[in-house]
Amino acid sequence: MTVQARFRRSWARQAAGFSGRVALIGAAIAMGACGALRMDMILPDGMAAGLKAAGSQLPVGTEEEIAYGGAVAIHIVQRYGGLDRTPELVEYVNLVGEALAIHSARPELSFHFAILNTDEVNALSAPGGYVFITRGTLRACQTESELAGILAHEIAHITARHAIKALQDLKSKEAVADATGWKSSEVFGRLVDGFLDGFLTKGHPEADEREADRVGTGLVARVGWDAGGLRDALRRVAERRAAAPTDRFYGTHPDTIDRMNRIAALLPSYKDRDGLTLELRFRQRVAALTTPK
Amino acid sequence: MKPSPSGEVFWGARLQVDRRRAGLRWLARALAVCAVWCAFDAAPALAKSVYVNTRYAKLRAGKTSADAEVAKLAYGQELTVVGEASGFWQVRTADGKSGWIARLWTADSLPSQSKVAESLGAAARGGSSGVAYTAGARGLAPEAEQYATEKGDYGAAVGAVKEMEKFEIGEAKLEAFLREGKLGEFAEFKAASFRPGSGAAICAEQGRPVCVLRGIR
Numbered sequence: 443m444t445v446q447a448r449f450r451r452s453w454a455r456q457a458a459g460f461s462g463r464v465a466l467i468g469a470a471i472a473m474g475a476c477g478a479l480r481m482d483m484i485l486p487d488g489m490a491a492g493l494k495a496a497g498s499q500l501p502v503g504t505e506e507e508i509a510y511g512g513a514v515a516i517h518i519v520q521r522y523g524g525l526d527r528t529p530e531l532v533e534y535v536n537l538v539g540e541a542l543a544i545h546s547a548r549p550e551l552s553f554h555f556a557i558l559n560t561d562e563v564n565a566l567s568a569p570g571g572y573v574f575i576t577r578g579t580l581r582a583c584q585t586e587s588e589l590a591g592i593l594a595h596e597i598a599h600i601t602a603r604h605a606i607k608a609l610q611d612l613k614s615k616e617a618v619a620d621a622t623g624w625k626s627s628e629v630f631g632r633l634v635d636g637f638l639d640g641f642l643t644k645g646h647p648e649a650d651e652r653e654a655d656r657v658g659t660g661l662v663a664r665v666g667w668d669a670g671g672l673r674d675a676l677r678r679v680a681e682r683r684a685a686a687p688t689d690r691f692y693g694t695h696p697d698t699i700d701r702m703n704r705i706a707a708l709l710p711s712y713k714d715r716d717g718l719t720l721e722l723r724f725r726q727r728v729a730a731l732t733t734p735k
Numbered sequence: 736m737k738p739s740p741s742g743e744v745f746w747g748a749r750l751q752v753d754r755r756r757a758g759l760r761w762l763a764r765a766l767a768v769c770a771v772w773c774a775f776d777a778a779p780a781l782a783k784s785v786y787v788n789t790r791y792a793k794l795r796a797g798k799t800s801a802d803a804e805v806a807k808l809a810y811g812q813e814l815t816v817v818g819e820a821s822g823f824w825q826v827r828t829a830d831g832k833s834g835w836i837a838r839l840w841t842a843d844s845l846p847s848q849s850k851v852a853e854s855l856g857a858a859a860r861g862g863s864s865g866v867a868y869t870a871g872a873r874g875l876a877p878e879a880e881q882y883a884t885e886k887g888d889y890g891a892a893v894g895a896v897k898e899m900e901k902f903e904i905g906e907a908k909l910e911a912f913l914r915e916g917k918l919g920e921f922a923e924f925k926a927a928s929f930r931p932g933s934g935a936a937i938c939a940e941q942g943r944p945v946c947v948l949r950g951i952r
Contacts, residue, residue: 448902505876512879512896520892522942525899536904537912544909545839550810550846556899570854572899581749586916630893631885664839 501635511570522558567596586720591672594658785841792833837920
């Protein structure tokens with residue numbers, strides 16, 4: 443090969459390399475710029491939802507979510523024998539719950555908190571912002587951070603839309619074809635009943651429970667309570683299990699010890715937060731619970 | 736034409752010069768690309784925006800939660816950061832108001848349009864000013880009520896859920912609760928004990944460390 447030919451080849455390689463590098467850099471810039479944009483920021487809600495729906499499941503919008511939640515909440519209240527309406531307790535649970543809710547991943551939702559009128563230990567949530575804690579759970583707690591931990595776990599189920607995933611699957615099975623198909627009372631009833639069948643007997647899938655533990659623990663720490671609140675509350679629940687093995691909590695939640703260990707593994711990441719347990723305030727506020735009903 | 740030996744030297748020298756020039760051209764182009772890139776990248780740093788991520792945010796006159804309220808901020812509202820202090824951003828709103836907001840109540844990215852719309856809807860249902868926190872009576876969905884009616888004996892439960900929805904914690908009460916518990920934006924700390932970069936500042940209450948500066952992410 444002649445020198446000129448070698449030079450020409452060398453130049454050509456340089457030119458090709460340069461073009462390649464420019465193309466790569468250009469692509470990187472373009473990706474960097476586009477990466478900051480999300481589909482829902484550049485498309486109207488309906489269009490983005492439509493695109494997501496294409497070829498997959500019909501999405502569950504907020505109005506629909508709240509409607510399912512209302513029906514599930516009614517069923518929960520019915521099943522657990524109504525609400526405990528002790529004013530100071532209702533207010534306290536709502537204060538702790540709202541303090542969490544405004545710092546949650548879905549502060550745009552209106553959350554509602556209530557105490558179920560049973561001494562059984564359990565806590566439940568329904569889509570759209572309904573959170574329930576039983577009087578028995580409230581009595582089992584000893585600090586505000588423990589109460590916050592339990593409520594945060596339930597809030598996390600809502601913010602992560604765990605129940606909606608199940609309802610979406612049911613919608614697919616029901617072959618709901620259009621965006622307002624769920625409003626039909628027959629379809630709505632079948633969807634809610636189908637959801638309740640699994641939810642009230644088996645609870646959420648274990649992976650969702652773990653996610654709710656993780657997100658809930660983070661939320662508790664974010665507001666400023668002791669990040670170990672949920673773990674400590676689970677310890678109380680575990681201690682109580684021997685005395686009340688028939689509580690429905692144990693059927694709907696995974697192994698408590700395993701959950702405590704998993705949460706404990708998360709706690710070092712919050713060690714610089716030194717959150718508060720607010721045990722004294724808890725005792726003052728739940729004094730009405732000292733006399734079992 | 737076959738080059739002579741002297742031609743080889745000439746071509747070799749020319750090749751070296753051209754390679755140096757090509758290298759310089761490549762360097763200049765790379766610098767130009769970097770300059771454009773940096774200009775894109777630096778723009779947000781010079782005028783950083785944050786977005787309100789709660790319906791309860793307040794613009795305050797100073798960099799503590801004890802300072803007076805300047806304005807209520809709407810969920811999703813864009814704020815231009817003009818300064819910072821421990822746990823707080825100093826910001827300016829689009830309508831020219833300046834003040835401080837707890838970092839805890841801001842996000843670096845704009846909430847989705849559906850979240851903002853839902854927030855406005857919730858505020859409207861709550862019937863308040865529409866710019867701040869409203870726990871709220873939004874009313875049970877007609878589909879849910881119909882479901883309960885078809886189930887039969889669910890009247891008491893429907894009433895209980897409606898009652899649950901109507902229960903409101905006023906903004907003042909929630910703020911007092913957070914303040915009393917030193918939670919959220921009301922976490923207190925001693926500036927002197929703030930450890931820069933640690934993300935935490937120990938405060939003292941009754942002679943023992945009880946809380947940390949929150950909102951550092």
